[in-house]
Amino acid sequence: MKSRNISQEVEAMIEGPPRPYLNYIPEYLKESVGKWVTHRLEEPGLIEHVDSEGRKVYTVKAAATPNGRYSTDTIRKINALARKYAGGSMRFTQALNMEFVVSDLAKARELKSELKKLGFPVGGWKEHLWSLTSCAGYFHCALAATDAPSVIQRLGNELSEYFDEKELPAKLTVAASGCPSSCGGSFLTDISINGIHTEIPVVTEGVKNCDLQGTAFTCPVGAIQLKTLQNGEKTIEIRENLCIGCGLCVGACGGIIFKTPEKTDGHAISIGGKASASRYGTTLGRIVVPFLPNEPPHYEKTVKAVRTIVDTWIRDARKGERIADWVDRIGWEKFFEKTGLPFYPQSMDYLDIRAITTLRDGSGR
């Protein structure tokens, strides 16, 4: 392995995350670890787990804010519930929802109503909406092409009844990411929103203040070239034919900007993502709407597109069919027919040689 350069100062510290994990789970859970035999949905958001010795615990799952941001005020209230009902511990699920492990059913039900009182719906298992997640978006990140959190906020309002009350054909997950980095886990959810830039960034005067070499390095496709001007000054140049518009350079250097992001930034919708480690493997979301404009606060167009997809799925899918399974059965042709979504060339060229080897030009322009 190449030798590592590690400063002395740093060498002495940091032991990694707190562990062993047994110190952090409720006391009454410890005995049952590794002994679970079955579980059962007791009611929306409440699962009963049974171990091989008949011991039972109850998990309660409550919805998260779109981007997982909370005031300490709220967290302290939730934490108080964890102390009171869940053995002094709580966890967050893969999809960032809150989960509490409670030792008896009556307490679990109480917790449930307390959470609801705090404004957190309890539900999200089996044939329901499981999760709605977003990345940081405009709220915190330097790379966003779309404000994922506010999009998810609208979709949450729109779909909330499916979290606890109404049934769906199968599990539904929704995620949004502000840009193609996909921090929100988009492409892996049944419905995914992905921010995209659709113009090529330009280099401005301000580039002088950036670490040019470092900026060039951020470009995943090598589209940034270092250049020396006649006056000896160094600058960079973007090779338009190579640039895929990912926006990484824009995030890295304030001197590189998108000219009219208010027009050219937006988001795509992909559907049918699904993780699996069985032989069939993971299915990635496929792009069905290549571009929607950023129209906060209501994102009417985005809401309309998502509703169209969800409503058609509800109407047409067989029980147990996730969106990917449904499309697998009916095919893309019928998908567009049944939803009435228009088909755009951007969905083409998947796995064609040019889409893989050439860049922007091969991708539907």
Added chain:
Amino acid sequence: MKSRNISQEVEAMIEGPPRPYLNYIPEYLKESVGKWVTHRLEEPGLIEHVDSEGRKVYTVKAAATPNGRYSTDTIRKINALARKYAGGSMRFTQALNMEFVVSDLAKARELKSELKKLGFPVGGWKEHLWSLTSCAGYFHCALAATDAPSVIQRLGNELSEYFDEKELPAKLTVAASGCPSSCGGSFLTDISINGIHTEIPVVTEGVKNCDLQGTAFTCPVGAIQLKTLQNGEKTIEIRENLCIGCGLCVGACGGIIFKTPEKTDGHAISIGGKASASRYGTTLGRIVVPFLPNEPPHYEKTVKAVRTIVDTWIRDARKGERIADWVDRIGWEKFFEKTGLPFYPQSMDYLDIRAITTLRDGSGR
């Protein structure tokens, strides 16, 4: 469209194939064209067809020689049977077998035994071996890396009982081609044999006598470069890193040769090919044995490999499962486990970027 250069001399002639087709089918078939409602396997190689008015005909299917070559002596005998039993017409199927349309069952049975007497087994429908076909191979072609006809001849002997007597899990088709051009239809059959060259051809003195420009044109990957020697003579050069060893230049120009084809020529076995125009589409054969040496007359190793595959399929497949369906269900991992075939790196890299964009280097070397 670009303008065409057509010599006057030629302009005047040729009307294309004989037609209309109705002139060439048996008289008693004409009434029923377009009116068929059902068919049924009466016995091996004999199908009853019923039209909407209750009229019936019987088709008899007899096996072909591997490469479809016959003496006129034999063809005349077969033709006599067509005259006597099949309304003065016969046809060849997609897979080159002989098919006779007979107007009544008794005559069809007679024809069947006459064909058998001539040495042509009758069978090949439903859960049987349907066809064994080969291209020209060494018998006629300039490009062969393996003698497809003699390989198929051996496999025909080996598998013949499945054509008429024994049942298989499902339809089985076998084809061999002498080289990657795949004239035999290999890659599209349940078991396919493909001749392959595994060395890079060399340019000899004899190249002088070839049309150099024309030869360069035959190369599908542009690996042939024209060169002028210091003495002003023109020659060609093969760029080894680009050459995929397809052998087209060798066929086109006697001055380009494979050095040791007796060692480096051979054939690959691929399985699971299947044509279909349903939404699921055609499945191409996937390579399971990357190389077998040319060992006429008995091709023991090839026969062993094919038997291993067929026997495992018979043992393991569910009724109705073609080889592709079977592998679809069990997966490649189990396929190699169950057959005991060794796995070689040549089966790798499918759809990896290098396998598509680079040539020989990306393909497992």
Added chain:
Amino acid sequence: MTDVVEEVAKGREIVKEIEKGKWPNFIREAKKTRYPVDLYGASLYLKRDLFTTGGYVSVPGAPTGILMRVTSRPDIGESTNVVRVLIPSGNFISSEMMDKFCDFADKYGVGMLHALSTSHNVEIPGIPKEKIRDFVVEFREAGLEIGSTGDAFRNTTTCVGSTLCEYANLNTMAMRDAFYDRFNDYAKYPTFPHKVKLKISGCPLDCARSTQKADIGVVGSWEDTPEVYGSGIQKLGNEKIDAIVNSCPTLAISRSNGGISIRGDDCIQCMKCLRKAEGAIRPGKKKKFLIYVGGKLRGKKGPLSSKLLMKVDTEEEVMNTIEKIVEVFTDHAARKERLGDLIFRIGMKGFLDLMEMEPKPLNLKDLRTNVFYPVSEAQRNEIAEHFSGGGSND
């Protein structure tokens, strides 16, 4: 023993072994002819193909149809030039015609017929170069045709279709005839960048392998509900009906009234139910012709599968589309580039652009997952238009 004597002797031993066995045998056949079996035997012994292409012969009346074959070992055997004969649709050969083929093979060739080639021509091998001209004249006088070599449309092949098969949604053999009536020039003149193949199947089972072995494939299909015919289905009995219901990959079939009912909207024309129903289910009545492009078995990097280009309603549209494809192919393919290679190189989207067609979901097996693509201002407006009027729900 000289080399050549040894080679021939060893070759004969090998050939003798191949001659054995119960399967119809091409060596036993060849030995009844004047085909140079010794040459073939020597090649097996040497494990080396002894043929090479024999240059080009231009014969009046035969711009295509002749393949020259010479050997690198004239000391063992010389040439086996071949002429390729066009036969009627569906490969039906009348007995008179077959007699003629035999007569010509005896008179001009080595007394051998290649019946059938894998592209469904008859070939007459072993015609000496100097006799080819005479052969062509006499052959054409007998009302027969050669063709299907070079950079022209090769023989159009079809499954048996309506002539013998109840699944047929189109009369494949009649369509082949119609193709030659209109486009015989395509087959006659080798003026394309590379060979072109058209194959036609009557239904999606694709017995003609038109979706892989052809540059252009035409397949008969339908778009409404498969027809549940009469009361045939009830007669099959419960077990078979269950099997039919379960065979449908899209769950379009359900039990009803002791029989079945099919939700046509979900049918993808896979043929599975028809295959099990012994005539009690038939193709739908609203026929569609599927046109596939770009299949081939030897791509530069392996075989290339075709893509569905469009579904049309009439034979006329099929023919017009073929004409358009040929135009695009002729104008844009590089030399020795098949249609599939062209599409591989420029992408399906690029090909559709050349065809002046809008991309449709049917052109794809799957949609892209890669989110990097440009969007034009016009498109942005179009999309905004389509999705305007979404509600809000607080």
Added chain:
Amino acid sequence: MTDVVEEVAKGREIVKEIEKGKWPNFIREAKKTRYPVDLYGASLYLKRDLFTTGGYVSVPGAPTGILMRVTSRPDIGESTNVVRVLIPSGNFISSEMMDKFCDFADKYGVGMLHALSTSHNVEIPGIPKEKIRDFVVEFREAGLEIGSTGDAFRNTTTCVGSTLCEYANLNTMAMRDAFYDRFNDYAKYPTFPHKVKLKISGCPLDCARSTQKADIGVVGSWEDTPEVYGSGIQKLGNEKIDAIVNSCPTLAISRSNGGISIRGDDCIQCMKCLRKAEGAIRPGKKKKFLIYVGGKLRGKKGPLSSKLLMKVDTEEEVMNTIEKIVEVFTDHAARKERLGDLIFRIGMKGFLDLMEMEPKPLNLKDLRTNVFYPVSEAQRNEIAEHFSGGGSND
């Protein structure tokens, strides 16, 4: 109205709308903190991201864990630097620990917690640059750790596994602990070509999405027959048992004695039968750990799916394999190249070569169809050896 006043005012209108609705609301939360909501509002109004990265801060004790964020509009709001906090396995947070997080967020940050990030860290936003050093010192004194930024191993995430789930074939949370016991250096020092993510799922349902969201994924599975447990299956009743039998994609399950029997040889561990059996079917006993490589969501040309590298028997083998992968990645990846990009570039075969591993069928979803490849003399001999002794049947 000046520009900035207008921008803030318009932004506030938009934010007010987003604040509405029944779903848990991040704006309602943010407004209870000192987070610069006006800045966020202005960005929505301008439809333009106003943040930019704020350079690097090197803090003793924190080689990773700090993200600088400044804005292009200091007139509206300045910075929201963030520290990323490592939490216990399975994301279980004790109430004491949570209290501490809140205390730190109130004292150093803006009174906001990001709980949870999508890679399962807690983040404390809004710490001014000049306070970061003090924060780190005090935080570590409190026994807490920050990390998971830069070109290091990012936080290893796991599903809940044995702690709460009966499907678990491995104790994911314990394995995460063990990973940090052995490889904390990987997480501590940002010395890799790019970030590296490891995720662990207890069974093939892959709740941790380790097969796509991680450079290295570990999944617990088994290789023998799923265990049909006691007589639970009979109690489910005929209809449910039928559903279980029909759920198996490989037809490994059949009815027997009122219950079922499973042909283990055909099981591909898809979990479908277990999901339907309400505890009456359990994972097999012979556990296997599956190691996946190269998943990522933003490839250069779109997301890249992981490939199965190997199946091993022990945790020790898992750890050794991770070590080897890290070695190969460090030595061969280009700067800012993720493991998946490396594999995409050099091919799975190339990666296996670097790993000094033989290719196996499990590394592939499908085999190649392209017949152009070289074969070495050694391989020819090996193959000849394997297939020798085939019979002949005349």
